[in-house]
Amino acid sequence: MKHLFKWVLKRVPRPLLIRLSYWVRPILASSLKGDRYTDPIDGKSFRTFLPYGYESPRENVLSPSTLSLERHRLLWLYLKRETDFFQKPHSVLHFAPEQAFYKRFRSAKNLNYTTTDLNSPLADVKADICNLPFDSNAFDIILCNHVLEHIPEDHQALQELYRVMKPGGWGIFQVPQDLNREKTFEDPSITDKEERRKVFGQYDHVRIYGRDYFDILKAAGFRVHPIDYTKDMDPSDTDRFRLAQGEIIPLVEKPLEG
Incomplete structure (x- = not known):
């Protein structure tokens, strides 16, 4: 099998x-x-x-x-244990919604839940992340996980994410990140799918993010909190839930205006 x-x-x-x-x-x-x-x-x-x-x-x-994969289970545990995501009313924008979350978030009575993507059959709104059809300051929480590595103009995408997030709002923007690499690597001349597989690890990826990913998020205006959630977790739980030890959750916040 x-x-x-x-x-x-x-x-x-x-x-x-x-x-x-x-x-x-x-x-x-x-x-x-x-x-x-x-x-x-x-x-x-x-x-x-x-x-x-x-x-x-x-x-x-x-x-x-x-x-679910390692990153999904890690995010679920963090949202359940460390945030009020499931307790208080929130307007949520979810990019490329993962199946593991989609029905659970949709059925949560406290969430005003909107999904978006260009291709996903689970998207409420078909939209380009670099040109979003939403009002500015519209969402309390934005989930955008394993999306940015597919986007050639990721800086423009981050500007749009910042624009539609409410002041005081927060989000989690996970990406495949090589923490052994200081600088993010990208090469726009690599367009062949087979070559992208070899260089970036997947045919539809356009870069490999390094440790400077947090600086990229800060440059877009966000406050950034890299969270190593498995650091203090019992190793037996890390194994039982099949988590990736040391995977970082990139929590971002949009500062309050003024």
Whole structure:
């Protein structure tokens, strides 16, 4: 099954994968039941998770039930344990909504929840992140995770994110980040999909963010709080939830005006 799953990931377009996954998830979840690993998003446990990755698949990282990855489970734990995301009224803008979150956020009665993307079938509003059709200062919270590495004009995208976030609002903008790399690397001349796979790790990525990603966020006007949420977590929980030790949550805030 794992070999078949890897084959599908490499050959089926992502929008179609999203649609197909609704049929496949129950089969995967039933066949891999166990008690070794737990998905904190739905509380279900399995003997193993699935592999995931386009260029170099990571073993035991994709939850069979929610299809969450390490970053999704980390974000869920942070939102549940450390924020009022699920408690207080919030207007939320969610870019490229992940399946693991979509229905749960949509059904949360405290959230005024809007999704957006150019291609996702889960998007309420089809929009270019560099030219958003929303009013300025419109959203309390913005989630934009693993999106910016796909955007050639990421500085323009960040300006738009800053514009539509309310003063005093906050967001989480996760990206694939190489913390061993001081500077972000990009080369606009690389347009071939195969070459992008080799250089950036995925055919539709246009850069590799380094440690200066936090400075890039600050340059857009945000206050930035890099959070190493696994740092003080019990190692047994990190393993049980299949989290990536040391992965940083980039929490941003838009300063209050005046």
